[in-house]
Amino acid sequence: MAEPTTPADTTGQVLELNIGNPAHGGHFVARHEGRVVFVRHALPGERVLARVTDGGTDAGFWRADTVQVLEPSEHRVAHPWQPADALLAAGAGGVPVGGAEFGHIALAEQRRLKAAVFAEQLQRLARIDRDVEVEPAGEEHDGGLGWRTRTAFAVDASGRLAMHAHRSEELIPVQQMPLAVDAINALALWDVDLAGVARVEVAAPANGSVPLVLLIPETGTSPGRLAEVAAAVAAGADRPVSVAVWEPEQQQLTRLRGRSWVLESCGKHEFRVTGDGFWQIHRQAPQILTGAVLDGVRPQPGERVADLYAGAGLFTAPLAAAVGGSGRVLSVEGAAGTSRDARKNLHAVPQVEIVQGRVDRVLRSQYPPRRGRSGRQPAGRLDAVVLDPPRAGAGRTVVRQLDELRPRVVGYVACDPASFARDLGYFLSLGWELDTLRVFDLYPHTHHMESFASLRPPAPVGR
The missing domain is CATH 2.40.50.140 (Nucleic acid-binding proteins)
Structure with a gap:
């Protein structure tokens, strides 16, 4: 047989x-x-x-x-967003939209599962056992909804707002985004004819300032058509809204209505963030992460601090205030547009030096190693370092550079537990120690999380 x-x-x-x-x-x-x-x-x-x-x-x-x-x-539990409910979608012969893959799980259990994943990554990639607790972002009275101040949408063939299914090109029309703040839903972009637009990105600051709608056009869409879309967006909104066109291949940003940037704030500091520039997504994330950074790094007056992958200056501004006029903060950001934002945001703070470029190259330029009798020593000094790298992490080269500089503390903000655990392994192999570790649930109803760790260098030989 x-x-x-x-x-x-x-x-x-x-x-x-x-x-x-x-x-x-x-x-x-x-x-x-x-x-x-x-x-x-x-x-x-x-x-x-x-x-x-x-x-x-x-x-x-x-x-x-x-x-x-x-x-x-x-x-x-019942999923709070029907288009993302896998069981409902399967019953209708379809697939769910991505971006709310934990919505069927009670919030407390979401955090317990995230903690287990984070701890497993630490053990597997950094060879360290550590109890992990995932902290909620304040009081989640809204059931973990209404937290996204930034969101991205696709546009389907009929010109209507849509989102992708997970790992798929399939587009699913949407009529609401419950994870987004009210100001994004109030724009009612699902009622706008978006024909000629490939993607839409929306930023609505938690401070209530004017939101920005970025239109990413299809190839060949005329300026006239984009102006029509901008007018429709403005007409359908219940409040003032800015509209701009972003062409990623040309790195070109064109203002159509209002301004091409949003005004963000954290504490007493305000930040201009242009176009698709980076800003933390959760409405409470800037305050939560800034507090964690300052508590973990404890910058002192007169110290020299580096803020790596600094964005528009979220951490740079409070670090500069802490070190005062006798200190120095080096702000390094790779994206040219975001670095320009940092210059505008911090132009009146003389102790801040802003450099645009790759972190490893800027560190090599600013702190070139030199050889002496005691071996390889950097030419300058840093007392503290804060780094907030993209999802891919900082990498082995940057970790080795920081080890050569030997600041008294490195504060590491991470949005991916795997890349953080890998980088942590590099630090640990060089004798560093993991001190503070905090993990925050800044992405409820998704598997994502944010973390902050403070790392301490090995004690000098002979002590």
Whole structure:
């Protein structure tokens, strides 16, 4: 009797799975005939039916999406956003939008799962065991909704606002974004004919200042058509709104209505953030992270501090206030437009030096190593360093440069536990110690989290 054959591509096959531990990236681990399957929209302990979304006989693992729950977890709740509800979407023969993959989980359990993922990354990549607690962003009386001050949308073939399904080009029309602040939903962009626009990015500052709508046009869209869209956006809004066009390939920003930037604030400091420039997304994130940085680094009057991957100056401004006129803050940012924002935001603060460029190159230029009898020593000194790298992390080269400079403390702000744990491993291998570690739930209903760590250098030889 011939043995049954397995199709080369198992995409679309429905499997019955028992769900195990959470994995980094918003998945949960299951096994099918010995093969690992990363399942979304499930919970540990559940028995589910899941449709394979990415699989093949030669693949090291498969991906799957829950379509039916046979035995639910006690932590499963009703999803707060119907288009992102995987079970509703499957029942209608469709797929959910991405960006709210933990919405089916009670908030307290979301944080417990995130803590487990963070601790697992520390153990696996940094070889360190550490208890992790994920802190909520203040009092989440709104059930973890209404926190996004920035969000991005696609536009479907009919010119209507849409969002992508996870790891897919499929577009799903949307009529609301419950994770976004009221000011974004109040723009009612889903009622605007966006034909000729490929993507829309919206920024609505938590301080209530004028929001900005960025239109990323399709190739060949005329300026006249974009002006029509801008007029429709302004007409449909219940408050003043700025509209600009951003062309990423040309790195060109064109103002159509209002201004091409938003005014953000944190404490007593105000920040101009132009176009698609970076700013923390959660409405409370600037205050939470600034507080963590200042508590963990404790900059002193007269100290020399570096703020690496500094953006528009969120951390630079309070660091400069702490070190005072007798100190110095070096602000390094790679994006030219964001670095220009930093110059505008900090032009009246003489103790700040703003340099645009890659962090490793700027450090090499500002603090060139020199050789002496005692070996390789940097030509300058830094008392403290704050770094807030992109999702990819700082990397081995920057970690080694900071080790050569030997500041008394490095404060590391991270948005990805895997890249942070990898970089932490580099520090630990050079003798550094992990001191403070705080993890914040600044992305409720998603698998993402933000963290702050303070790292201390090894004691000098002979002490």
